[in-house]
Amino acid sequence: MDGMPVGHGLEALFAPRSIAIVGASDDVTKIGGRPLQFLLKYGYTGAIYPINRKAGQVQSIAAYASVAQTPEAPELAVIAVPPAAALDAVKECAARGVRAAVILSAGFSEMGEEGSRLQTLIGQVAKGSGMRIVGPNCLGAIGVPQKSIATFSVALESSFPDAGSVGIVSQSGNLGSFTLRLASERGLGISRMLTTGNECDVDIADAIASLAQDPGTSVILCCMETCRNGDKLRQAMALARDAGKPLVVLKVGVSEAGSAAAASHTGALACSDAVFDAVLRQGGAIRVPSIEQLLEVGHALSVVESGRVPRGNKVAILTASGGFGVLLADAASAQGLALPRLAQRTQERVLSIVPFASPANPVDMTAQVSSKPEVLAQVLAAVAEDETCDALILQSANAFFVPRLREVFLSALTQVAREHPARLILLCARAPQDVRAQLNAMGFPVVEGIDAACATLAALVRFGAREARPAALPTEAAQALSPDAFATEAGAKQVLARAGVPVLQEVVARSREQALAAARDIGFPLVLKIVSPDIAHKTEVGGVVVGVRSEGQLIDEYESLLARVAQKAPQARIDGVLVAQMVQGGTELILGSKRDPVFGPMVMVGLGGIHAEIMKDVALQPAPVDEAQALAMLRSLKAFALLDGARGRPKADVQAAARAVAALSRFASAQERHVAEIDVNPLVVLDAGQGAYALDALLVPDHMEETP
């Protein structure tokens, strides 16, 4: 199976010509009864083969004693037998030529060792046979247009979802099922749903990929708890991006408590949420914080074609009430949207239509909107023609429930849609279901809540502003590193310098004479530091001297430094004394990389001192990054103002810092198999044009197992 593309072989899950239900039951409260009931109730038109030891009939359909006895090889098998019987069932399906199997039964890795063992064996059947296996312990798959139902989700109890272009994938069966139910209530048409449960074979990346490749799906909603294979997830995100399909992700396990709960729930490693966030952002996914937002953003993206996704974060807000205008302004600001003043000409036009309007932004059209039908169309046209903003929000608490006002609003919106087809106008409004559908069909997303409306628009803005797919950076061949690179500061800095991270001139002196020669070469002032593989904290043993300004002082300090170290760390092997150029001033960054077990090396940068450690003000990205991305990381720091000339400081050499970040990230990426962690602390950034230098550095070795 390795080497197959992500998401391959999953068509049979959604559009099978025939379905076997292994463990089919007459009892519709059982997981073997429910899928069969749903298939019959909702009119699946392919062949249905209930499998039941007793054969005969199940739910009035001819049943078979085993998959081997069905008249044809079923394309899809739904497996609803107890864990102990599942392995044999899976083997039988594979032998019969079934293309995909969904194991609904629970009782596997989530239940302890014996369950885990069984699950591993089942996964091996998938690997060996090419039959894809979903689950176990999942809520299976639904192909909505085909009415193919391989689930026992209660979401289908009362009704079947309307067909549409929104696909849903989830690791948690319950979250997936709940999303499906809310989506149906919200009026979203669904293409496919797939829940992956314990993921013995098909994982969330496969699920995303299968929807990315489905012509019937235009928007993908995803509930994710963990990731077991970073490469596959990246490939799946790339497929969605290349297909132009928005991937909206609710990643749960954000907080420490949530992350611990997710690890206990999924049995998978708890990934750092910051790493996840960076990987999702890099992959062009739109991350949302709640199920409600997952649905709202999915809804908006199913209504707004890609050409109308806003290019920036500037929004014009129109209301008929000052109070709502203030509320929306607050909510928009909280979501990072900007409310620029409209152009003078627009404001004058608005005032000529409504003399007592607030015309700047938010635009308060006043209660005139209710009494004069022409006001709304005219103000909407004036604001839509103004290029100041990237999108509009039109708010109405009540208009769509009042027949007279509804007509005014619909006619004005019809007009603006005709005259400004490229303009995104999001309606923050309550409306009857049929009116909402009508507005959606006209291209207007409708969101009820004020916070929800602004959060939805902000998510669209993030989608519009997502980075282009990063060009693959040249992968440098990893040179073998000498042990010295891991043993001492000097060794670490040498390899980083070769990799393009600037360091100051420095020499390891092994005698007074060498120290003097180095000083003459480098020039004063200087720093002296002990070089020893046995001393991690040099200052604690008196092993650092700064501000050496003359040859006489150098000789004194050289001797007394060695004497102090000899006294405080008598056992330490001494390789010499580092004689290094000294710079003054500048701003200190900390820069580093760390290899994530799932997603590989991540590069991290933050301001030194308390900013990174106490204020958690750091930027993180998957390595490697290029200079532009590195610059964006620096700019994203809350304390970036410190580098940018705040409080009368000179501007720092941010470009040089970005080059150092990018160089370190390339090195971390190339050395992925050998270096687990890199710490540069500090990277001092001098005034603009003066450069940025690693003053101290540490490499932590790691030898990844070569996987076969």
Place this chain on the structure above:
Amino acid sequence: MDGMPVGHGLEALFAPRSIAIVGASDDVTKIGGRPLQFLLKYGYTGAIYPINRKAGQVQSIAAYASVAQTPEAPELAVIAVPPAAALDAVKECAARGVRAAVILSAGFSEMGEEGSRLQTLIGQVAKGSGMRIVGPNCLGAIGVPQKSIATFSVALESSFPDAGSVGIVSQSGNLGSFTLRLASERGLGISRMLTTGNECDVDIADAIASLAQDPGTSVILCCMETCRNGDKLRQAMALARDAGKPLVVLKVGVSEAGSAAAASHTGALACSDAVFDAVLRQGGAIRVPSIEQLLEVGHALSVVESGRVPRGNKVAILTASGGFGVLLADAASAQGLALPRLAQRTQERVLSIVPFASPANPVDMTAQVSSKPEVLAQVLAAVAEDETCDALILQSANAFFVPRLREVFLSALTQVAREHPARLILLCARAPQDVRAQLNAMGFPVVEGIDAACATLAALVRFGAREARPAALPTEAAQALSPDAFATEAGAKQVLARAGVPVLQEVVARSREQALAAARDIGFPLVLKIVSPDIAHKTEVGGVVVGVRSEGQLIDEYESLLARVAQKAPQARIDGVLVAQMVQGGTELILGSKRDPVFGPMVMVGLGGIHAEIMKDVALQPAPVDEAQALAMLRSLKAFALLDGARGRPKADVQAAARAVAALSRFASAQERHVAEIDVNPLVVLDAGQGAYALDALLVPDHMEETP
């Protein structure tokens, strides 16, 4: 009117025995037609007097040509005539002995100068006569039990709210009306609604006070845009607090954009949101960020009697699904709720009931909850008996829609309510309206959304943890300050020192000899600073020398300091040279106060350097604060760890810093009429036990007009 208690004389707004409608109309689309229509439709039982020049009948009721001609003085008058006629109408009402009037008409201060003038004249009628006036430009008042309706709100078009104990007050008519409508949809019973509009007389504080004093109201929901009278608002909050009634406030105008919009909308000064936040917190109000939260928190507080409000932020979460557990854990953490592990004994009990449960917290009861009816009651009992947590959240996406599961849940909840009556259990669940009402009646708040449920519980926790009403701190008589206090650092520090803000020993020397004498008295090392009323930035003229360590150095530095200043600031009057004790080390705070035009002096403290200026990491409170409050301010700083021994530092003398904050706040409060602003920068905080000292200080004078 001044000197009358806040909220006095408003009973006639809600429970009048008779109502006149001035400008009554047969046309029910007009603001003069709507209130009359509502009164008739919903069965107000008092006397109704339509006032209309033509007399005769309006909406089939006998009408009168003027208020003077009604058979009795109406207790309440609703005024719906154009602005130009409103002043006469108000005067007529006052003359007739009407107790309260509501002016629904717009066209006053929101429409420019002429409107403002009219509004002021109307306000003077209220002041002169004692008749309270609501509005103009408002949506008036409703007394729900009395069916007294003085509004034209569309919220009443389709139905009248159910009577209940939740009161609604709002400055914005639209927000108030929208809140009323949502509250009715949410199933909340309403006592009274009052919207205050342009506030020519009755303001939001009066509105809050009138509900605080209404025996029929137990929870007050408030939408606020601005405050025109800080003292009245404080009195109103105190009335609500003393009555034990939660006051839930949606304050709009949080962001810069929102605040600007609010100022333009209300015509009132835009107050700093941080000041508002501090004042509301001090007053014991529960601030919420959205209308949705206003309703959810109002709902919860109408269901949860005060004895069950949680005492702390520790919550136990129970679900039947791991995925929902993770989502809830994230949402709870985001709201500042903690999820401690349940007691070992509880976990063992849970595992004995459900062997494959996750028992720690969140508790995943697994799908067993659906199949074994006894599981839920037993697990609920086990967790409810565990004292680890202050409250429980029980989640169910679906159970209350499935008859069999609904019975299981209702029976388990009935049992736990009987056995643990003091336990707060919030249900995060979707349920049919009637089931929700049933659960509410049993004492369980029901919130649908996951984020909303956690935000609601967090608001209850804040309510439970609100500070006790601050004992009035002793008001010190404000001593007259000499001009020198405002002219120089030394003068400012002298008065601050007298007020209890520690300063280091220092002397203003006017000669070399005095400087030497001071040095002998104080001891080395020393700092020298120029003293001049004309020099604000001492370092810029070379007017500061630190680290003076000997008498010889003192004499040299003294002379050269004066020479530098004479050269760089030849016009400056020189009062002398400050010879001050020098401390080394410590952490720098900035400390200050500023008088808010509405709420009076506020005290502010933050860490020095970039923390306050760039990271906006400051704490703000109304002055004065006591030491405990000052300590809480310091602890609330994000960078508090720096004072608390982070990164191997010694702990700082936080107690001394708190004493200085409290002392400065008392001084700012006592000097309110004379000092507009105080800046202490830095206040250096030494290691624990070593004290905290103002190293530099500035007082900005202001002479408030004595108001008659």
